[in-house]
Amino acid sequence: MKSVPIFSALGRRARPPTIARLMSLALDNPRLLSLAAGFTDNRTLPVAAVQSAVTTLAGHPRDTEWLQYGTNQGRPRLRELLATRLAAQESGLDVRATRDRLFVTNGSQQALYLSMQVLCDPGDIVLVDRPSYFVFLEMLTGLGVEARSLPVDAAGKIDAPALAALLARMQTRGELARLKAVYFVSYFSNPSGRSLDLAEKNALATTLAAHGAIVPVIEDAAYRELWFAAPPPAPSVLTLPAWDRFPRLYLSTLTKPFASGLKIGYGVCTDADWLARMLHTKGHHDFGTANLNQAVCEQVLAADGLDAQLAVSRPAYARKMRALHTALASAGLPARGWRWREAEGGLYLWLEAPVSLNTGLDSAFCHACVEAGVLYVPGELCFGDDAPTNFIRLSYGVLAEPELAEAGRRFASVVGTFGS
Numbered sequence: 001m002k003s004v005p006i007f008s009a010l011g012r013r014a015r016p017p018t019i020a021r022l023m024s025l026a027l028d029n030p031r032l033l034s035l036a037a038g039f040t041d042n043r044t045l046p047v048a049a050v051q052s053a054v055t056t057l058a059g060h061p062r063d064t065e066w067l068q069y070g071t072n073q074g075r076p077r078l079r080e081l082l083a084t085r086l087a088a089q090e091s092g093l094d095v096r097a098t099r100d101r102l103f104v105t106n107g108s109q110q111a112l113y114l115s116m117q118v119l120c121d122p123g124d125i126v127l128v129d130r131p132s133y134f135v136f137l138e139m140l141t142g143l144g145v146e147a148r149s150l151p152v153d154a155a156g157k158i159d160a161p162a163l164a165a166l167l168a169r170m171q172t173r174g175e176l177a178r179l180k181a182v183y184f185v186s187y188f189s190n191p192s193g194r195s196l197d198l199a200e201k202n203a204l205a206t207t208l209a210a211h212g213a214i215v216p217v218i219e220d221a222a223y224r225e226l227w228f229a230a231p232p233p234a235p236s237v238l239t240l241p242a243w244d245r246f247p248r249l250y251l252s253t254l255t256k257p258f259a260s261g262l263k264i265g266y267g268v269c270t271d272a273d274w275l276a277r278m279l280h281t282k283g284h285h286d287f288g289t290a291n292l293n294q295a296v297c298e299q300v301l302a303a304d305g306l307d308a309q310l311a312v313s314r315p316a317y318a319r320k321m322r323a324l325h326t327a328l329a330s331a332g333l334p335a336r337g338w339r340w341r342e343a344e345g346g347l348y349l350w351l352e353a354p355v356s357l358n359t360g361l362d363s364a365f366c367h368a369c370v371e372a373g374v375l376y377v378p379g380e381l382c383f384g385d386d387a388p389t390n391f392i393r394l395s396y397g398v399l400a401e402p403e404l405a406e407a408g409r410r411f412a413s414v415v416g417t418f419g420s
Contacts, residue, residue, distance in 0.1 A: 013141070082301070119181055197233075355390050
C-alpha cells in the first residue's frame with residue numbers, strides 16, 4: 001500500500017492561488033486579452049538601465065561580492081539609498097534610523113507573509129480595507145486568519161463611526177483580543193485605485209486607539225510612486241502623529257515602479273521586536289534576498305535610474321489608463337448603469353456593475369467574457385467579508401493601447417448581451 005503524506009493544518013488549508021487559475025485561462029486561449037494580472041508594461045521595462053548596472057558591477061573583476069550570498073536584512077548601501085528616497089517623500093524621517101529599521105524582501109509579498117506569520121495564529125482577526133488586495137486575503141485564508149473589512153461610506157472612504165460600532169461589537173463579543181493587525185493599501189489601491197486621504201488615516205488611528213485596539217498596522221504603499229499628474233499628498237503612518245503609539249510596518253517595492261522581474265521589495269518597521277522576529281523567520285525562508293538583484297537595484301538608485309524609469313512609465317500608464325477608460329465609456333457602459341473613476345495613478349480601474357449583474361468567477365458573465373476573448377479579476381475576490389458580486393478589477397498594465405481599446409470593446413460587447 002502506497003504511503004501518503006500527512007499534512008499539517010497549514011498544508012491542509014493550502015489551495016491553488018486564484019491568480020494561477022486566471023493565468024491558466026489566458027494561456028489556454030491565445031487570442032484572449034487579459035485585463036486580470038497586474039503585470040507591468042513589457043515595452044517600458046528598463047533594459048538599458050539593468051544592462052548598465054550589470055556592466056558596472058562586472059567591471060571590477062576582483063570585487064565579486066555581488067555574486068555571493070548577501071545579508072539577511074539586505075545590502076547596507078541599498079537600504080541607505082531606499083531610506084534616503086523615502087525621507088525625501090516624508091518630512092521628519094531620519095535616514096539613519098530608517099535605514100536600520102529597513103529590510104529587503106523578495107517583493108513586498110514576502111514582507112506581507114512574514115508580518116502575518118509572526119503575528120497571527122489560526123482564528124485571529126485582521127482588519128482590511130474594503131475592497132482589499134485579493135492575494136493578501138488569500139494569504140490570510142491559507143494561514144487560517146479571519147479578514148474583516150474596515151467599514152466604508154458610499155464614496156468608499158473609511159467610515160469612522162461605523163468602525164467605532166464594529167469595534168464596540170467586537171469588544172462585547174470578546175473578540176478584540178483576537179485582533180492582531182490592521183492592513184490597508186494606501187496609495188492608488190489595488191484594486192480600487194483610490195488613495196486614503198489625511199483625514200481618513202487620522203480618523204482610523206484615532207478610532208482604533210479610542211477602543212483600545214492599538215495593534216500593529218501594515219501600510220502597503222506598492223503603488224505610491226506610480227502617480228500620473230501629482231504624488232498623493234497624505235503622509236504615511238511612519239510620520240503621522242496619530243499613529244505614534246502603534247507598531248508600524250510600511251511596505252514598498254521596486255517591482256512595480258522599476259522592474260517586476262527583479263522581485264525587490266522592502267519594509268520599514270518601527271517596532272524592534274517585530275522586526276527581529278520577521279528577520280529570524282526570513283532567515284528560515286531564504287537567509288537573504290537575491291544579492292545580485294539587490295546589487296542591480298543599488299546601482300540603479302545610485303545613478304538616479306529609478307527616476308529616469310518613472311519619467312517613462314508614468315505617462316505610459318496614464319495613456320494606457322485613458323485608452324481603456326475611453327473604450328469603456330464610448331461603448332456606453334455608464335448609460336447601462338456601470339460606474340468607475342478614472343485612475344490618478346497605479347494600474348487598475350475598479351468597475352461597479354448594476355447590482356443585479358453577477359460578475360463572479362463562476363458567473364455566466366465571466367464565462368461569456370472569456371469566450372469573447374477578454375479576462376478580468378472578479379471583484380468578489382477583493383473583499384474580506386460580505387462580498388458583493390457586481391464589481392470588477394481591470395488592469396491596464398501590460399497590454400498596449402490598441403489592445404486595451406480592443407479589450408474594452410470586447411468587454412462592452414458582453415455587457416450589451418447581458419442587458420445591463
